[in-house]
């Protein structure tokens with residue numbers, strides 16, 4: 001399969017400025033949905049698919065919209081892994097890794113430790129009366145939780161954060177910066193060592209973690225496969241829950257009535273989570289490559305064509321979500337696309353939901369009394385100069401500066 005590097009015949013060509021997309025992609029998505037729901041975008045070197053129904057349609061046809069993208073930077077950074085495989089290979093790896101991330105396991109095995117870590121992090125900042133809740137709380141919390149679920153016993157939260165950042169930079173290294181490749185190689189080597197050590201330790205004493213589950217899988221998985229998949233999970237398991245935490249907290253701090261409602265009815269944190277992930281999706285888009293000629297959104301794409309499924313756009317599709325640009329946790333339920341769909345539906349969805357909506361938000365809002373955005377962090381549509389929303393492939397707040405009444 002060779003990938004065409006230009007527009008499919010009949011596909012509209014739309015120039016988009018990447019800096020503008022990073023700043024705020026939503027106006028461009030609205031225009032694409034209206035006028036060119038499948039468009040070739042030269043700066044992205046892919047066709048962008050932007051309407052909800054078309055994305056759902058593509059996700060239902062993984063044999064046509066393959067996850068095995070040629071020349072993928074993710075493959076270069078981590079090697080073959082479940083995210084860039086199709087079934088049956090994908091299923092073998094996913095079945096081996098998945099059990100520790102199911103809802104029951106999250107509740108029975110991990111929830112108490114998640115909560116302890118959240119309390120410890122809040123103990124460290126409670127007396128200060130001010131903090132950046134991204135750097136001082138959300139990032140170390142989700143990184144420590146990920147180390148635990150994966151079974152990386154010797155890795156600290158800071159290790160996991162650093163590794164994640166190095167790999168994310170490599171996955172977006174379209175400019176081929178050698179410094180970025182070097183840092184990613186150092187990170188991947190460190191992960192390989194940590195995984196090899198953990199795999200040895202659980203061989204005789206399983207511990208319920210992802211590494212342990214893969215070591216003892218009924219359908220065998222090699223050490224290299226475990227290492228590569230742990231790299232992918234570290235690359236993708238930190239920033240997304242951190243970003244849902246940050247964006248949701250920020251949205252509520254600007255909407256005191258919504259905040260009061262949710263504090264009075266803690267069951268509704270779940271709705272806040274789903275609405276936050278819909279409104280500002282932490283992963284904005286991901287790639288697929290066609291295995292055969294296929295018509296979608298009025299264009300026949302030749303085999304080999306590259307398509308980006310722009311889930312952040314599907315999640316703002318007005319034909320599915322009324323007043324789609326508004327943050328409204330009480331909106332009628334419609335399934336959002338933030339966790340993807342089909343066989344690659346996010347494996348960490350229940351981990352993320354639990355750590356953010358059952359632990360991080362309730363504890364932050366109950367323990368930090370009088371919590372408010374810091375003066376210089378008050379919002380405009382896209383955040384203040386200090387706390388900015390940034391990104392389109394991944395999108396979240398750069399920081400979340402807050403103050404509260406210190407005891």
Ligand code: HEM
Nearest residue numbers: 082083237240241283286338339340343344346347348352
């Ligand atoms: C709010 C938080 C999260 C969001 C929005 C999110 C989003 C996504 C999306 C959109 C995909 C599909 C990508 C594709 O099809 O190409 C995905 C896959 C995946 N996610 Fe997440 N993710 C989150 C948290 C996590 C966490 C915490 C973990 C690890 C514990 C994780 C592990 C994975 C894995 C392993 C896959 C690949 C699954 C497969 O290929 O079968 N994610 N995620």
